[in-house]
Amino acid sequence: MGIDVFWVATMLAAVAAGAVLFAIYTALTARDPMTKRVKALNERREQLKAGITASTSKRRAKLVQRSDASDRMRNLLTSLKVLQEEQVKAAQIKMAQAGIRRKEWAVAVIFGRLVLPIVIGGTAVFLVYGTDMIADWSALKKYGVVAVAFLLSYKAPDLYLKNKIDKRSAAIRKGLPDGLDLLVICAEAGLTVDAAFARVARELGKAYPELGEEFSLTAIELGFLTERRQAFENLAMRVDLDAIRGVVTTMIQTEKYGTPLASALRVLSAEFRNERMMRAEEKAARLPAIMTVPLILFILPVLFIVILGPAACSINDALLTS
Numbered sequence: 001m002g003i004d005v006f007w008v009a010t011m012l013a014a015v016a017a018g019a020v021l022f023a024i025y026t027a028l029t030a031r032d033p034m035t036k037r038v039k040a041l042n043e044r045r046e047q048l049k050a051g052i053t054a055s056t057s058k059r060r061a062k063l064v065q066r067s068d069a070s071d072r073m074r075n076l077l078t079s080l081k082v083l084q085e086e087q088v089k090a091a092q093i094k095m096a097q098a099g100i101r102r103k104e105w106a107v108a109v110i111f112g113r114l115v116l117p118i119v120i121g122g123t124a125v126f127l128v129y130g131t132d133m134i135a136d137w138s139a140l141k142k143y144g145v146v147a148v149a150f151l152l153s154y155k156a157p158d159l160y161l162k163n164k165i166d167k168r169s170a171a172i173r174k175g176l177p178d179g180l181d182l183l184v185i186c187a188e189a190g191l192t193v194d195a196a197f198a199r200v201a202r203e204l205g206k207a208y209p210e211l212g213e214e215f216s217l218t219a220i221e222l223g224f225l226t227e228r229r230q231a232f233e234n235l236a237m238r239v240d241l242d243a244i245r246g247v248v249t250t251m252i253q254t255e256k257y258g259t260p261l262a263s264a265l266r267v268l269s270a271e272f273r274n275e276r277m278m279r280a281e282e283k284a285a286r287l288p289a290i291m292t293v294p295l296i297l298f299i300l301p302v303l304f305i306v307i308l309g310p311a312a313c314s315i316n317d318a319l320l321t322s
């Protein structure tokens with residue numbers, strides 16, 4: 001087929017050597033995942049302190065961080081009259097659910113929706129209609145390529161945030177039953193709610209860093225905010241999970257009516273564990289159907305070759321000798 005075997009072997013060896021070097025570099029430069037999260041928690045604590053100690057006129061300026069890049073994007077969008085506060089608030093909520101704490105970068109999502117279609121879509125239009133790259137394609141196919149380029153470039157920021165939100169929510173859902181069990185132990189030991197959240201965050205910080213970060217933020221807000229209900233509502237806003245909203249509702253009711261916290265959390269923990277077991281059983285039940293396609297495409301042909309190959313060779317040899 002015109003392929004040099006030595007060249008292919010050299011390229012594969014180069015790729016393998018690069019992979020080994022990258023693995024060594026990754027292992028040597030591994031950082032503690034909690035370092036960045038602790039920095040974000042300290043920034044949130046300082047913001048809350050600034051909001052409490054500052055006067056009313058200066059409170060908003062201290063609570064909201066500024067950056068030159070976000071200010072320039074905001075000014076450009078404002079001048080074009082395409083920036084709406086509802087869009088900014090929705091983007092801030094999505095960024096919080098994705099684990100991005102810099103609220104001022106919410107305008108970057110809206111800016112990306114405006115700029116990416118111009119850049120990527122314009123490039124697609126130039127490549128499709130301005131060059132002879134796909135001149136033999138029909139007009140419908142060319143239009144489809146341009147339309148897909150514009151659509152994907154417009155949806156790219158939202159798809160990126162959606163992916164991060166799904167991964168973060170799955171990680172939090174995985175560690176939530178253990179976190180509730182520790183909250184029950186802390187509540188039965190006599191700790192206050194904010195102290196219990198802080199303790200659970202320290203214990204779960206290594207195993208479930210996302211859940212530990214959210215519990216740490218909740219503990220900080222419980223200690224600084226004037227209304228404790230707002231701290232729990234912020235937790236439900238930052239995590240896109242029905243389970244967290246159920247925990248928040250339980251915490252608010254126990255704060256309001258004085259019902260036993262440990263018993264309510266124990267019931268929730270048992271429910272979440274049963275739900276996790278049901279999801280595992282559902283995945284196990286779908287496994288035979290999922291394995292059908294790989295079985296037909298990859299396993300059965302090899303099996304037929306192994307079983308029928310020697311017989312076919314013997315028949316061929318017998319026909320040739322006869």
